[in-house]
Amino acid sequence: DGGITQSPKxxxxxxxxxxxxxCEQNLxxxxxxxxxxxxxxxxxxxxxxxxxxxxxxxxxxEGYSVSREKKESFPLTVTSAQKNPTAFYLCASSIAxxxxxxxxxxxxxTRLTVL
Amino acid sequence: AQKxxxxxxxxxVVEKEDVTLDCVYETRDTTYYLFWYKQPPSGELVxxxxxxxxxxxxxxxxxxxxxxxxxTSSFNFTITASQVVDSAVYFCARASGxxxxxxxxxxxxxQVKP
Numbered sequence: 001d002g003g004i005t006q007s008p009k010x011x012x013x014x015x016x017x018x019x020x021x022x023c024e025q026n027l028x029x030x031x032x033x034x035x036x037x038x039x040x041x042x043x044x045x046x047x048x049x050x051x052x053x054x055x056x057x058x059x060x061x062e063g064y065s066v067s068r069e070k071k072e073s074f075p076l077t078v079t080s081a082q083k084n085p086t087a088f089y090l091c092a093s094s095i096a097x098x099x100x101x102x103x104x105x106x107x108x109x110t111r112l113t114v115l
Numbered sequence: 116a117q118k119x120x121x122x123x124x125x126x127x128v129v130e131k132e133d134v135t136l137d138c139v140y141e142t143r144d145t146t147y148y149l150f151w152y153k154q155p156p157s158g159e160l161v162x163x164x165x166x167x168x169x170x171x172x173x174x175x176x177x178x179x180x181x182x183x184x185x186x187t188s189s190f191n192f193t194i195t196a197s198q199v200v201d202s203a204v205y206f207c208a209r210a211s212g213x214x215x216x217x218x219x220x221x222x223x224x225x226q227v228k229p
Contacts, residue, residue, distance in 0.1 A: 004164055025199075033215075033216075040124075040220035040221070040222075041221055042119075042206060042222055043217070043219045045162075045216055045217070047217065048214065050214070050215070056214075058216065061163070088158060090158075090159075090160060092160075096215060101148050101165075101167065101210065102215050103162055103165050104162075104217060105162060106152075106159055106161075106166045108157065109158040
């Protein structure tokens with residue numbers, strides 16, 4: 001079945017540690033996105049990539065890093081520089097026609113808790 | 116910033132009632148796209164609808180309907196004869212420019228009681 005997978009579903013991190021969240025899609029989509037959701041709030045864009053080997057910062061990129069070495073994969077690293085990383089992280093993908101019209105489809109999310 | 120506002124934080128209705136979720140957006144673009152997503156307790160966002168700014172016709176899909184009014188920058192969502200399974204957080208969003216970035220509203224939590 002086509003879709004977006006994220007792993008792990010739950011992740012616990014000690015302060016000062018870097019952690020990497022996985023996002024994989026088999027929809028053959030060019031564009032991929034990472035969002036952060038805090039309780040009672042909407043989603044905020046962290047990073048996005050419209051093509052392999054290229055990515056751009058979103059609205060809240062500080063303390064995060066990404067890579068896009070393969071079309072189907074867009075891992076997100078939460079570094080120790082991120083001051084308040086406890087949140088729900090959602091990955092999305094879209095066709096990326098370049099017109100801003102594409103529907104984004106979301107994965108099931110990873111809930112990160114810093115202990 | 117060009118915001119998307121969902122003024123209703125929480126709505127509670129009894130099953131079979133109709134309910135409307137409001138969405139107001141800001142934009143300087145002449146062409147833009149609007150979206151509604153549903154987030155059930157499992158957390159995954161489920162796509163419901165995409166609407167472009169040139170198409171102001173109302174849309175109906177089963178018990179769901181959407182009213183897009185460009186003059187008031189609103190894109191409201193109505194659920195007719197609500198069911199317990201409709202309980203979720205609903206997000207309105209607008210696509211920004213040519214990057215496909217989505218600007219989300221704060222979400223409206225809908226609780227449908229039996």
